[in-house]
Amino acid sequence: MQTEFEFTLPRGYVDERGEVHRVGTMRLATAMDEIAPLRDPRVRANEAYLTIILLSRVITRLGTLPAISPAVIENLFTADLAYLQDFYRRINEVGANRIPVVCPVCQHTFEAEVVPLGE
Numbered sequence: 001m002q003t004e005f006e007f008t009l010p011r012g013y014v015d016e017r018g019e020v021h022r023v024g025t026m027r028l029a030t031a032m033d034e035i036a037p038l039r040d041p042r043v044r045a046n047e048a049y050l051t052i053i054l055l056s057r058v059i060t061r062l063g064t065l066p067a068i069s070p071a072v073i074e075n076l077f078t079a080d081l082a083y084l085q086d087f088y089r090r091i092n093e094v095g096a097n098r099i100p101v102v103c104p105v106c107q108h109t110f111e112a113e114v115v116p117l118g119e
Contacts, residue, residue, distance in 0.1 A: 003028045004060065005091050009080040013062060013072060021063025026084070029092050033057045042070075055084055 004027045012022035037043050037053035052073045059068045073081070101112045 005087075007084070007087050009062075009076075010083055011077045011080050013065070013076055013080065015065065019063070021065055024062035024068075025060045026058050026087060026091065027060050029054070029058050029088070051081070051085060055081075055088065058088065059084070 004025050006023065006025050009022045009024070012020040014020055033054060037050050037057070040049070040053055042049045043053060052070050055073045056068050056070045059073075062068055062072065065072065073084075076084070100109060102109050
């Protein structure tokens with residue numbers, strides 16, 4: 001079973017040296033990944049912060065950054081944050097990115113993965 005998935009951000013995270021980090025890895029979320037952030041005072045003060053904490057827990061690599069902290073996620077461009085939220089949903093929801101298709105030549109029916117533009 002695949003538990004880690006590679007992604008490429010549309011814009012990329014720019015670190016303090018000006019280096020752009022676009023390619024990363026996200027792992028499947030666990031129940032604790034979704035429960036633990038609810039105890040965080042930042043989430044209690046602002047529910048929207050849940051996304052920041054959750055993504056910082058499940059992104060295992062982004063470019064050459066040594067660690068992915070909430071501060072890294074906070075400083076992503078909005079296009080990258082939206083991309084990661086969608087990516088999180090797609091890898092964690094069973095069948096969310098698969099559709100039934102029919103081969104035009106042999107009429108065989110199967111499922112294919114839908115990959116958004118930019119991947």
